[in-house]
Amino acid sequence: MSALQLLWFILIAVLFIGFFFLEGFDFGVGMATRVLAKNDDDRESLIATIGPHWDGNEVWLITAGGAMFASFPLWYASLFSGYYILLFLTLCALIFRGVSFEFSANAETAGGRRFWYWALCIGSTVAPFLLGMMFTSLIQGLPMDKNGDIFAGLWDNVNLLSIVGGVAVTLLCLIHGLNFIRLKIDGNLRDRARNLVEKLYWVLFAGEVVFAILLFIFTDFFKERPISTLLLLVLIVALSAISMYCAYADHEGWGFITSGLTLGSIVILLFNGLFPRVLIADNPAHSLLIKDASASPYTLKIMTIVACILLPIMLAYFIWSFFIFKRRVKASA
Amino acid sequence: MALMSIGVLSLARWQFAMTTVFHFFFVPFSIGMAFVVAIMETMYVVKKDETYKKMAQFWGKIFLLSFAVGVVTGIIQEFQFGMNWSNYSRFMGDIFGAPLAIEALLAFFMESVFIGVWMFTWNRFKPAVHVWFIWLTMIGSMCSAIWILAANSFMQHPTGFAINQATGRVKMTSFGAIIANPQLWKVFPHVITGAILTAATVVVGIAAFGLLRKHNHDFFKKSMRIGLWVSLFAAVAVIVAGDFQTQQIIKDQPMKFAATEGVYKDTGKSAPWTVIASFDTDKHETKSSIEIPKVLSLLAYHKTTGSVQGMNSLNQELHAKYDKKFGADMNYYVPVKTVFWSFRVMAGGAALLLLTSILGLIFTRKNKNTIENKRWLLWVLGICTYTPFVFNSAGWLITELGRYPWLVYGLQTIADGVSPTTTAGQLWFTNIVYFLMFSLMGAVMVFYSRKIMIKGPDDDGAGYGATANNDPFSKEAFGR
Known part of the structure; x- marks a missing residue:
């Protein structure tokens, strides 16, 4: 494995961490339009908190996919063809919630608005659930042949670990979204978000324990990398504990940051367990390795140069755009 | 088994055609609309006339609708290479992934961030600053066209590569040669001018419908004038650019x-x-x-x-x-018939839009301003709203079907690129759902655009909420 291969493996992880940190709260706000909002005014205020950001946040996913294609084409090809139906349904969810922002603002009838609000909520719930499912199913050892073709059946996609993983990611996104709402809105909705998020942390802890046990049973993480896996699990629990403490103590900013980092550290846990593989086959000889799956050294070099130039510029205006919209959204009465 | 694999191939091709054509309804329109709206807002900055601000905001609403659909249908494209064409992705990954990643990193971030800022900061920045956000959005969307066309141009006319003897796959040898691909610099102007023509035609057409409804007369007429001038220049440019592209095709394909x-x-x-x-x-x-x-x-x-x-x-x-x-x-x-007739639709379409632009400009000129009495012409312009989408699709059919039987010209056939794992059942399912979803979205898009036209520029609209004056990232959020 070359240094550039390792770098790009880490960079893909970073892009997914960015995606879950950012789009994670978008998903959470989308779910909150049902579980938190009581009427359309509430919903409008909630949507306003992510209105300027959701599109840019989603680009992290597109960039992660593109970067995976560029740096590890074999990984990209096997993963995307192997998770055909899950990814297709994820796309449907992303499409419906993506257009719902514009369409609900243009809908004039109550029925039209209701339809697009539901699309937003369902899309925002289903997308993180399916992505969580995909990431927790692909660490279990897939029926993959030596060409990297994955012939996964339903039960490879849908099983105990992947369902728990999907639910955990969805729940974390909701918590993260509620923390974001507490930061970005004032009045009644802010208080209600506080009350709800406090309860959800207890469910999250239960979920994390179950997840850790299932990880031990269903994956080879504890066999392959016992110490780092254990440390990362401790980190995940510690971060969610800090996040919960902040939620109770009304340190809204830190609560938000730590719930995002919790999501991020789950991504680290998965990538750490995958390493040095990118896809785990049920027959270890067929597993796809970092050293075999990558693009040529020349392409990696070009992409590294490009990323070094473009990433800082992109991050600068990306962060600037959050600075522009740092004020709270006016809540409905 | 043989029959089954033919089924998969045709279904995967059908899906690619359907999703790209639908995506490509909105992409050129959005690129062009960003340009037209940017012109309008720039006129507001220069002339300090509120009408132009209203104009930018009004046409901006339709632009945002189309942008949203363009964005979400674009994600399908990126996923689709892996999902349906995994062997293509393996074969071409060393070349094809790079422009896609750069497109996301350079262009998608730029357009999505600045469009978000543009939408919500009309009252926050001075007009001379605010106008930059729409120009940056436009530059971002045009950059995205460069990179995706760089990827496509390789498929039409491979440059800067070698075959890796050990794996049989394509290997990048010169990034510069991929960017300098002559195909790319012939097709890019054609696509961009086509995009601007699309948006200008729609602006003219919707304004014509507005005039037929006899309200907001001055507003729609002024919009129409801008649209007509843009479409005149774009129609000439798209024909010239098409001619340049033809010269290249004669040589390469x-x-x-x-x-x-x-x-x-x-x-x-x-x-x-x-x-x-x-x-x-x-x-x-x-x-x-x-x-x-x-x-x-x-x-x-x-x-x-x-x-x-x-x-x-x-x-x-x-x-x-x-x-x-x-x-x-x-x-x-x-496929001779499709390609032959698509070319006639596309080229005839450009000529038609050139003609309607000239007619429109003649009848809206300052001293002899009689277009509202020429209801036939308003109807023609109105109906033309829908036509550039057909012409654009025809152009893509020529480009993509004209590559047959190659996926990558001379290197990989279409049949060799399809995913070995995908089944006909899966493809039937996804094709049907995509079709229903696209039909719904296209219909809603047209319906809401029409609503916007009927309501006219003086409607503030619902939109998203406004922002109040306290800062959540101040100290109180991080501890007391």
């Missing part, structure tokens, strides 16, 4: 060119242009046709002489060249 003009047999010294024709695609011959002498030489070489090679002899050449690698039973004839 003579089969594609022969098919767009329906030439089976090599022509004589001075080639006649076939206006319309009927073909026998089994016998590979033209059944009957209407021809104009010398015009094809004129189109191809800009002079009255010069022969054009026909598909029959090109087919033999291609067999001689590729039989060793791909076998003798390859069919190198592209």
Whole structure:
């Protein structure tokens, strides 16, 4: 494995961490339009908190996919063809919630608005659930042949670990979204978000324990990398504990940051367990390795140069755009 | 098994065609709209006339609708290469992934961030600052066109690569050569001018419908004037750019060119242009046709002489060249009828829009301003709203079907690129759902655009909430 291969493996992880940190709260706000909002005014205020950001946040996913294609084409090809139906349904969810922002603002009838609000909520719930499912199913050892073709059946996609993983990611996104709402809105909705998020942390802890046990049973993480896996699990629990403490103590900013980092550290846990593989086959000889799956050294070099130039510029205006919209959204009465 | 795999291939091709065509309804429109709206807002900054601000905001609403649909249908495209065409992705990954990643990193972030800022900061920045956000959005969207076309141009005319002998896959040898691909710099201007023509035509058309409804008269007429000028220049430019692109195609993909003009047999010294024709695609011959002498030489070489090679002899050449690698039973004839007629739709369409722009400009000129009495013309302009989407699709059909039977010209056939894991059942399911979803979204898009037109520019609209004046990232959020 070359240094550039390792770098790009880490960079893909970073892009997914960015995606879950950012789009994670978008998903959470989308779910909150049902579980938190009581009427359309509430919903409008909630949507306003992510209105300027959701599109840019989603680009992290597109960039992660593109970067995976560029740096590890074999990984990209096997993963995307192997998770055909899950990814297709994820796309449907992303499409419906993506257009719902514009369409609900243009809908004039109550029925039209209701339809697009539901699309937003369902899309925002289903997308993180399916992505969580995909990431927790692909660490279990897939029926993959030596060409990297994955012939996964339903039960490879849908099983105990992947369902728990999907639910955990969805729940974390909701918590993260509620923390974001507490930061970005004032009045009644802010208080209600506080009350709800406090309860959800207890469910999250239960979920994390179950997840850790299932990880031990269903994956080879504890066999392959016992110490780092254990440390990362401790980190995940510690971060969610800090996040919960902040939620109770009304340190809204830190609560938000730590719930995002919790999501991020789950991504680290998965990538750490995958390493040095990118896809785990049920027959270890067929597993796809970092050293075999990558693009040529020349392409990696070009992409590294490009990323070094473009990433800082992109991050600068990306962060600037959050600075522009740092004020709270006016809540409905 | 054989039948099943044919099914998968056709279904995957159908899906690619359907999703890209639908995506490509909105992409050129959004690129062009960003340009038109940017012009309007710039006029507001320069002339300090509130009408232009209203204009930018009004047309901006329709732009945002289309942008949203363009974004979400774009994610399908990126996923689709892996999902349906995994062997293509493996074969081409070393080349194809890089432009996609750069497109996301450079262009998608730029357009999505600045469009978000643009939407919500009308009252926060001075007009002279705010206008930059729409220009940056436009630059971002045009950059995205460069990178995706760089990827596509490689498929049409591979440059800067070698075959990795160990794996049999394509390997990048020169990033510079991929960017400098002559195809790219011929197709990019054609696509961009086509995009601007699309948006301008829609602005003119919606304004025409507005005038027919006899409200907001001045507003729609002013918008129409801007739209007409833009569409006039864009129509001329798209034709010129198309001509440049044709020169390149004659060189790189003579089969594609022969098919767009329906030439089976090599022509004589001075080639006649076939206006319309009927073909026998089994016998590979033209059944009957209407021809104009010398015009094809004129189109191809800009002079009255010069022969054009026909598909029959090109087919033999291609067999001689590729039989060793791909076998003798390859069919190198592209789908002639579709390509031939698509070209006529596209080129005729550009001519039509050029004509309507001129007519519109004549009847809206300052001293003889009679367009509101020319209801026939308003109807024509109104109906033209829908046409550029057809012309754009026709252009893509030529580009993509004209590449047949190659996925990557001369390197990989379409049949070799499809995912071995995907089943016909999966593809039927996803095709049907996509189709229903696209129908719904297209209908809603048209419906809401019409609503926006009827409500006119003075409607503030619901939109998202406004922002109040306290800062959540102040100290109180991080501890007390």
